[in-house]
Amino acid sequence: MNQPGGGTRVENPQGFTHTGPGNIYVNVGAQLQDSDKPAFRRVAEDQLRRLRRVLVAPVNMGKARATLAETGTVILDGTPGSGRTSAARVLLREYHQDGGVFHELLPGEKDELSLHDPALVEAGDQLLLDLSAADDRQWSAARADLPALRKAVHEQHAHLVIVMPHRGTLDPDLQYYRVEIHQPPGLNVLRRHLRMHGVPYEQYLQPDLTVDEFLRGTRPMREIADFADLVRRARETARPDEEFAQWCATAKKARNDRQKEVTALVAGLSEAPQRALLITVSMLHGAHADVIHHAAQLLLRTLDSPADGIPLLQHKDLAKRLEEISAETGPGGHVRFKELDYDSAVRAHFWNYMPDLRPHLGAWVASVVDLNDPHVVPAVRDGLVERVAVQYLRTGRGDGLASLAERWSSEAASRARLEAAVHALTCGLNDPAHDREFRERIYQWCAHRRLRGEFAQVLVQICADVLAASHPDQALLRLYYLARRERGTTRALQALCDLASSSRRLQRRLLDRLARSDLSPPDLGIFLRACDPVPLTDRSGTSRALVEENGVQRSLTTCWHAVLASLPRARWQPHAEHWLHRAADGTGHRGTALLDLLVSAADRCEERRGEVFAALYASARQAERTAPRGPTRSVETTELLLHRISVAQGLGPAPSPSPSPASASASASASAGETRP
Structure with a gap:
C-alpha cells in the first residue's frame, strides 16, 4: 500500500474539512457495536449461497468446472446475459476454504496490487477477475499480466476465474483455459x-x-x-x-411503462396532503397503515406545508384518501397500490419531474427511520433507504446519496440513522455503475476528510463488513486510516486487526504498510495490536510461516525498533511478553526467530541499545512468572534471549546462568550494560 499523494481532495464538503498538514483524530461511537442486524459479510455469504442454489448451470458449466479443477484457472466467455459472472462466482464458491479468501481483482484501482505481483495471491484464495465490460486497452493490459498471475495461482494452490470481454482476442497459449458458456433454456x-x-x-x-x-x-x-x-x-x-x-x-x-398513468393521476391530485400520501405509499410500499399515516404527516411538516385548518373529525379517513390514489389496505393492515409495481413508477415520476423535492426527501427518510412505532421494523427501514438510493443511483447522483449518508450520521445520530447510512452506502457499493466511485469516495473520507458525529463508525462497518467481503485489500487500507485517527475507542483498530488476521497476504500487507509509514505513535499502537506472534508463527497449510519470510522479518524489525526506541517500556512490555511466551511454546526455530527479531530491533537503537537490551531481559524475567505453561520453558527462553543479546554485543556466548535468579540477573545486567558501536 502506498502513502497518500500530496494535496487534499474535498468533495461536497459538509461541515469541517481537512485542508492542511497534521493528523486528524476522530471518535468512533458505540451505537452500531450493539446492533442486532446481521453483519453484511454474512449477508454477502448468504447471497452467494442463494446464487448457487438458484443458478441453472449454463451450457458448458461442467467443462468450466473441470478446467478449473485441473488447472486452477478458467476463462469464461459468452454473450452478455448468459450468466457469465454468476457462473464465475458459483465456481469460486465451490472452492471456498478456511485457508483462503474470496477476492475480486481490480487492476488499475488505487492501492490494488498489479496482476503480475505474486503478493496478490495467497494459499487457497479464490480470485475473480471480471473483465466482461473491459475495453480493448484494459483487456490487452490484463492479458499481458495473465501468465504471471496464473503462475502465482498455481504455486499457491489457489483458483482463478476470469470473465473475458465477449469476442475479445485471446493469446494462443491461453486458449486451453477458455470455456464459452451458453445460456440455459x-x-x-x-x-x-x-x-x-x-x-x-x-x-x-x-x-x-x-x-x-x-x-x-x-x-x-x-x-x-x-x-x-x-x-x-x-x-x-x-x-x-x-x-x-x-x-x-x-x-x-x-412490465409495461406506467408513466402516462402516473402523470395523469398526479395531475388530478392538486392538494398537498394527497400528493404527500402518494409519495409516502410509493416509498413505504407494503408498510402498515399506521406507518403510512405518520410518515405522510412527517413529509408535510418536512415540506413546511401549512395546516388545512379543518377540524380533525371533518378530515377524510385514511381509507378514502388511499382510494383517491389507487391504493388500499390489505387484511393485515399493510398498504399497497392496487396495480403491481405501480410504486416504482410513482417514485420515478416525482424524482424526475419534481427535482426540488429531492433534498427534502433525505431529511424525511431520516425522520421516518426514527419513528417510534412497532411497525417500523428493520425491513421497512431498509426498504425505504433502498428506494431512495435507487433514485439517486438511477439518475447518476451517487454524490447526492453519499452526502445523504454523511448527514444521517451527524451529531447525536440514532442507531436507526446510522444503520440507514450503512445501508445507503452499501447500495452504492453494490451498484455496478457506481461501485468504483463509492470505493474512491470512502477512501477520501477515511484518509482525508474530517468526519463529523458518528460517521466514522459507519465507515468502520462499511469497510469491515461490506468492502472486505469482496475487496479486502481496499478495506484494509481504509481501516488503517481510520484506526490511526481514532481516539476514545479501538473499534476501527479491532476491525483492522480482525481483517488482517483473516489472511496471511493481508497481514503481510499491513506490516509492510506500517514499516513504510512515518512510525508515529498511532502507527506504533496499530503495530503492537497487529503483531500477534501466533499467526506469525503458524504454518498451517503453508510451507513456511510468515515470520520466516524475509520481507515480513524486515517489516517486523523496523516496527519493533521504532517501538523500543520511542515508546515507554510499560507500553510495549505486555506485547514483548506475548512474543516471549510464544517463543517458549515449542515452536522451534520459529520461536527463535521471534527472539532474533526483538534483539535485532534493539540492536538498532545505537547509543540506547544497552538500555533497551536490559529492558528486554527484564521483560523476559517477568514473562517467566506469567508463562501459561509454567516457568521451565520460559527460563530456557530467557537464557536463549540472553545468549542472542551477548552475541549482538560481540561478547561471545553468554555464560550459563547460576541457579540463583539474583546471580542470573546480575550477569544479565553486566552483559546488557556493555555496548559497542
Missing part, C-alpha cells in the same frame, strides 16, 4: 427462480401463454429473474381464487 431458469420463491411446482409446471410469449426469443438471465420476482409479488397480492395464469398476466402488465 429460459423456461428452466424461470422455473428455478419460481421454485426458490416458494411457488408450488404444480402451478409453474402448467403451460401458460404469457410465459411462452415472455420467453419467446432470448432473454438475459437478469430479465428472467426479474419476471419471476414479479410473479412472486403478484401471487402475494392476488385474490384467493387466482392461480398461476393470473399471476403471470399481472406480472406482464407490471
Whole structure:
C-alpha cells in the first residue's frame, strides 16, 4: 500500500474539512457495536449461497468446472446475459476454504496490487477477475499480466476465474483455459427462480401463454429473474381464487411503462396532503397503515406545508384518501397500490419531474427511520433507504446519496440513522455503475476528510463488513486510516486487526504498510495490536510461516525498533511478553526467530541499545512468572534471549546462568550494560 499523494481532495464538503498538514483524530461511537442486524459479510455469504442454489448451470458449466479443477484457472466467455459472472462466482464458491479468501481483482484501482505481483495471491484464495465490460486497452493490459498471475495461482494452490470481454482476442497459449458458456433454456431458469420463491411446482409446471410469449426469443438471465420476482409479488397480492395464469398476466402488465398513468393521476391530485400520501405509499410500499399515516404527516411538516385548518373529525379517513390514489389496505393492515409495481413508477415520476423535492426527501427518510412505532421494523427501514438510493443511483447522483449518508450520521445520530447510512452506502457499493466511485469516495473520507458525529463508525462497518467481503485489500487500507485517527475507542483498530488476521497476504500487507509509514505513535499502537506472534508463527497449510519470510522479518524489525526506541517500556512490555511466551511454546526455530527479531530491533537503537537490551531481559524475567505453561520453558527462553543479546554485543556466548535468579540477573545486567558501536 502506498502513502497518500500530496494535496487534499474535498468533495461536497459538509461541515469541517481537512485542508492542511497534521493528523486528524476522530471518535468512533458505540451505537452500531450493539446492533442486532446481521453483519453484511454474512449477508454477502448468504447471497452467494442463494446464487448457487438458484443458478441453472449454463451450457458448458461442467467443462468450466473441470478446467478449473485441473488447472486452477478458467476463462469464461459468452454473450452478455448468459450468466457469465454468476457462473464465475458459483465456481469460486465451490472452492471456498478456511485457508483462503474470496477476492475480486481490480487492476488499475488505487492501492490494488498489479496482476503480475505474486503478493496478490495467497494459499487457497479464490480470485475473480471480471473483465466482461473491459475495453480493448484494459483487456490487452490484463492479458499481458495473465501468465504471471496464473503462475502465482498455481504455486499457491489457489483458483482463478476470469470473465473475458465477449469476442475479445485471446493469446494462443491461453486458449486451453477458455470455456464459452451458453445460456440455459429460459423456461428452466424461470422455473428455478419460481421454485426458490416458494411457488408450488404444480402451478409453474402448467403451460401458460404469457410465459411462452415472455420467453419467446432470448432473454438475459437478469430479465428472467426479474419476471419471476414479479410473479412472486403478484401471487402475494392476488385474490384467493387466482392461480398461476393470473399471476403471470399481472406480472406482464407490471412490465409495461406506467408513466402516462402516473402523470395523469398526479395531475388530478392538486392538494398537498394527497400528493404527500402518494409519495409516502410509493416509498413505504407494503408498510402498515399506521406507518403510512405518520410518515405522510412527517413529509408535510418536512415540506413546511401549512395546516388545512379543518377540524380533525371533518378530515377524510385514511381509507378514502388511499382510494383517491389507487391504493388500499390489505387484511393485515399493510398498504399497497392496487396495480403491481405501480410504486416504482410513482417514485420515478416525482424524482424526475419534481427535482426540488429531492433534498427534502433525505431529511424525511431520516425522520421516518426514527419513528417510534412497532411497525417500523428493520425491513421497512431498509426498504425505504433502498428506494431512495435507487433514485439517486438511477439518475447518476451517487454524490447526492453519499452526502445523504454523511448527514444521517451527524451529531447525536440514532442507531436507526446510522444503520440507514450503512445501508445507503452499501447500495452504492453494490451498484455496478457506481461501485468504483463509492470505493474512491470512502477512501477520501477515511484518509482525508474530517468526519463529523458518528460517521466514522459507519465507515468502520462499511469497510469491515461490506468492502472486505469482496475487496479486502481496499478495506484494509481504509481501516488503517481510520484506526490511526481514532481516539476514545479501538473499534476501527479491532476491525483492522480482525481483517488482517483473516489472511496471511493481508497481514503481510499491513506490516509492510506500517514499516513504510512515518512510525508515529498511532502507527506504533496499530503495530503492537497487529503483531500477534501466533499467526506469525503458524504454518498451517503453508510451507513456511510468515515470520520466516524475509520481507515480513524486515517489516517486523523496523516496527519493533521504532517501538523500543520511542515508546515507554510499560507500553510495549505486555506485547514483548506475548512474543516471549510464544517463543517458549515449542515452536522451534520459529520461536527463535521471534527472539532474533526483538534483539535485532534493539540492536538498532545505537547509543540506547544497552538500555533497551536490559529492558528486554527484564521483560523476559517477568514473562517467566506469567508463562501459561509454567516457568521451565520460559527460563530456557530467557537464557536463549540472553545468549542472542551477548552475541549482538560481540561478547561471545553468554555464560550459563547460576541457579540463583539474583546471580542470573546480575550477569544479565553486566552483559546488557556493555555496548559497542
